[in-house]
Amino acid sequence: MIRYIISRIAIAALLLFGLVTLSFGLVSLLPGDPAVALLGEYATPADIARINSQLGLDKPFWERYFDYIGNTVSGDLGKSFFTGSPVSSEILTRLPNTLIYLVPGLLLALLIGMGMGTWAAYRYGRAADKTFTAGVSVLMAMPEFVLALLLLFIFYQQLHIAPAPLGMLSSVDIPPPRVTGSVALDAVIAGKWTTVSSILSRAALPIVTIGLFFAAPFGKTVRTGLLQVLNSPQIEFARACGLRPMQVFRYALSDVRGALMTYMVLLFAAALSGAAIVESVFAWPGVGGWSLDGVLKGDVPVIQGFVLIMGATSLIGYVLLDTLITLLDPRTRNTVLHAKKWHFGLRSPRQAATTRA
């Protein structure tokens, strides 16, 4: 088992290395000169050369690449060309800010999608199912920022329930003393509950935005998956044995849970890369808006840092997912638990099972 997890992690590390290399290569190929962007149109060639040597951009490609890899491995992701702040500390402050609305938002999406998708599947072809399908189509056709603006219009402008979309803290909130770097976490540690509740009330609309936006595709997947299972011989037999509807539902769920978990992790990756949109609308100090800014300005260390954390978070998600799915299914669990040899996913567990038998 441990070998299996290690092999997965090794693969993930290799993939991450490849991703970092790719992002370095692509960013280097980007048009535009950071020095020009930094100094403006009327910079003298001497100034540009000075800035380039300051940023290390005058060195040859390979030298820069090995410098970059070496620094990344030692945890130094460089400094922003524009603000000069270290990328790694920016990430440490901003990533929790993003996760604070992203994770609850996705959980909300899970809840809504699961509930509505199940309901639609059980009422297949009836009014409830048709309403669900129409609702999903509308939500999926709506860009995330339109949804966010719509929610702002209703809850902020009309109903005055939600606070203004002006970031995570209001001007009257005093930031807590810095402990972990994450403002929300520091507020909890410092016991500043007014700040905590202020953050939560400001996070509410981003959470609902993410929740509704991702509930649509997730609910659709739940519905499709369940419909397939509900018509399967397995569920028919369960019903023929007189199992209670709840038991039948649990059987059906055990069949689709792998697919749903996979989809959830994919949605997490998608939500993280799309964080820029929500964060722009709500002026949220997370990684999304920051990375978008970096991309627009050609701030190379920022872009590379964002790609790195995106890749790392997604890959960690996939490793956890893979392990969990393998352990949840008795058909694959045994092969992994009693595996004699290393196999880097070259043989499928099923093949391995037949070989053993």
Added chain:
Amino acid sequence: MTGLHVKDLVTEFHSRDKVTRALHGISFEVGSNEIVGIVGESGSGKSTVVRSVIKLLMPPGKVTDGTVTFHGTELSNMPDRKIRQLRGKDIGFVAQNPFSALNPVVRIEKQFANIAKAHGLKVDSESRSRALELLTSTGVNDPERVMRGYAHELSGGMAQRVVIAMALYLNPKLVIADEPTTALDLTVQRQVLDTLTRLTRDSGRSMLVVTHDLGVVANYCDRVLVMYKGNIVEQGPVSEVFVHPQDPYTVSLLNSVVRPEAAPAEAGLEAGPPEAALDARPPEAGLEAGSPEVESNPLAQPPAVVLNRRGQRTATPDAGEPALAVPAPSVHPTELSESRST
């Protein structure tokens, strides 16, 4: 009124622009301690009958007319909750393919327990030993190990025995078996059927078997219903129907089974119909393509398959070599392994 009585059952499949009628008002009964077979070609509505009876049909399928009475209780207008309590407890169901019927990620033990729980029974050592007992009587080796394991660890025959044990777990009065052996190897089919009928007869149950294997009907059933295109074209005691078929479809169905005159007894395969049916067969009817009866018959002839003595499947028997009749197998050898892996 004992047993199962079905009267004028109509089942339809509703789609957006049309209604397909799968059953055109069929009536039959299954008496106590009686084994009734339903035969017919694919798409004749055999499986729809049993699903309509215990209300297993999923939308868009719908029973639109008729009555089903089981031991004096009217099922047609019974609420779903009550029907649910009937299934598994009073009417057991043996599925076609055990590997797609059993839950792959739940231990066999737990699946038995879930059935007991669903019917409000206590799950304890007693309920467990009842399951073990049943597994033993269905011929499962080492039932303790099977109970602790999962479906994928079993062979096809063993898995189907587990399904049978689950169907009989709460001692139902009626067992409905939907092609209980089509997913199994030919050699295992017989053992499983022997077990199933023995357990049915020994405890005075009745059984409704759906099959397209005429041999199964001949060997195991008391009465037979012949279905064609959603109608029962003929029903009666097996000896009657097989010896004196009245309906042209029954005649052609019986003729579709290739029975060369000199079927060697030593071949050991006894899935073919009994001697009586052989004798009753009109001499001119057979495999010969030019046979007038075959030509004039408007009904489609299901393809026949013949096993010659070397075990090859051929459309016609080897010249001069006696071949043995086997009703067209419905399952490909590959299908079994595929279904196991899913």
